Amino acid sequence: MSNSRRNSGTRPGAAGGRIQQAKLVLLGDQGVGKSSLALRFVRGQFPEHSEATVGAAFLTQTILVQGQSLKFDIWDTAGQERYHSLAPMYYRGAQAAVVVYDINNANTFNRAISWVRELRQQTAVNTVIVLAGNKADLASEHRAVPTEDARVFAEETGLIFAECSAKSGLAVNEMFMMIAHKIVGKHASPNSSQGVQLTGGEEASSSGCKC
């Protein structure tokens, strides 16, 4: 799949630099905290009670990496099993995927493993995949997935691994920064080829103004 072709298009940024766009998808079992992670990253907030996601939610966040702005288009998907069939629609063309599990619930880790396998099969090899063990703030009492097990699996399959907490904010921004570095580093060299893409994107947006 020509996944990264279009979505890595750059735009002139407000600061005179370029804004690179990257599509990121959050996957994982129901209630592991995908939406909370996204919200923590985007707004720095953690609402005690967030709403369950139906279908998917869309958020954006722009960060500065290596002197370059990177805008994340974040697709936060619904976790329930039956929404699985919709997932390809969201991870298609994504440059990064964050597979989230709850470190206090072994089932969610198993589900994460199957997500990783699916992503490996269905997406481009250069897609950045992150394995994120959420709810680390509760780990001292409720941990069900040993850090080592997860780390081993991540290393075996070439994933970025992090244990984090959307509630406390632990390791969340770091994780997204790591993703950003990977993406920016990846696209740093073929920058010239992106110029073609850039004009295409601009045309599209100017035609959009008619609407």
Place this chain on the structure above:
Amino acid sequence: MGETIDTAHPSAKLYEKDRSRSLPPLLEESSLSFLNAGSRQVSLSMEISERLHLPQQQQQQQQQHPSSHPLAWSSNSSTSTDTSEEPALENGHRLFSRNALRTRSGATKCELAKVLNRQTCFHEILKQKDEIIEDLDEKLGSKTINHDTYDSKRRMSTVSKGNEERIRVLQNQNRFLNEEVRRLAKLRGQEHEKIKIQEGKVRSLEADIEVWKLEYISLIQSSIRFTGTDTMDDAELSLFGGDRHKHRILSLLEEARKINPSLPTYEHLASGEVHVDSYGFKHHFSDDGLLLHYLCQELSQHFLCQASSYEKHQKNWLLYLKNKSKNLMANKKELKALVRAGIPDTHRKQMWRTFVLAQVEDIVQEKGAHYFRSLCSAAPDSPLAARYRKQISLDLMRTMPSNVKFSTPGSKGIMDLQDILLAFCIHNPQVGYCQGMNFLVAMALLFMDAQDAFWTLVAVTERYHSPSYFDHNLLGAQADQMVLHDLMVEKLPELAKHLDAIDIEISTVTLNWFLAIFFDAVPFQ
């Protein structure tokens, strides 16, 4: 002895009989004469008769004697003087007593005659007096009448002249006043027309003002923007034009609060307090721009409700509900137009209930009225419910957490939500629980009770949507996205082309619009 007497005077008995026969006519005669005296003399004749009573009896006795047989009389007396021994002396005695009796009877006769005379005298006098009284009565009557008629005639003749004069004056006055009244009535009518026209103008101007207010607020609302770049990060909402617009908004809000006190105050919200709106949603703002944005939104809603078009709309609703109270679904065309224009909050419960029950009528009939309750009681042991119990409980607190009804664990809203979702898993095991249903049910629970909310879920999943909509692959929902895409290509080709060019699949955005029926996708109102 008695025997001899009886046999010796056989005629005695005869006499006795005679006497008894002859007495009544006599008595009658006398009593008649008294009665004849007239009703006005009854008391008097009674008196007289009392006085006459005794002499009469005596007289009767005396009258008998001459008419009776001498033999019988002697035998009669012999019986009374049976024991006398000297008949001669007896004879003398008898003669004497007869004479004495004769004189006495004569005296009594005289007396009787005198009394009778007096009686007739009295009669005469009374008669005369009666006549006099009558005469006087008559005279008196005629005199008074004479007097009256004479008097009134005299008065009439004098008064009538004055009256005629006055009548003429009054008639003139009356004519004048009538004309005045007519003239004034005409003027009044004209004024009335003018006032009506003016009122119409005022109304339309007021409506215009409301519309301007609404547009002003919308304009301000839309001018509250994210500053900086096109991205949302660390951008703050701010209002152009500084405090001027803010003050205007606040004064409009104060004005609106007089009509609708449930609107929040700026001070209340600005101090960081939580505002709970009429649907139970909590609002809390840390950012002034967001707060003003919210206030604008609330004000817009308020002005919309104040607008005359909305008033008319509400009247139409009332009229429809009144006319079709027996069958609310009677006129589908009219109802559709009304619903499209919005169901007023006051009728929402009733209307939703009607629509839902019309959809699931056959299921309700088949399963019975207590179906929902029996499902609820079966839920704790049902393996069908157990399959989804965990998923459901995960989402319970993640359904409208900003609404007071669903914000505390164990609250009625949360328990109802759980009951309904579990009951549905047993009711329709093929579909079970699908994320999104929680919002549908919560939405229904905001307006209806648990049972009706359950039927709403059934109606939405099994009747309004195709049964495969919420199945394990969400096939129905995905099919609808394809249809939407094709429709867009046909109806909005430019938009379709544009989305295609920037590689955005419309269904990524629209799927949840379809699944949760625009919950969260459009403003709540």
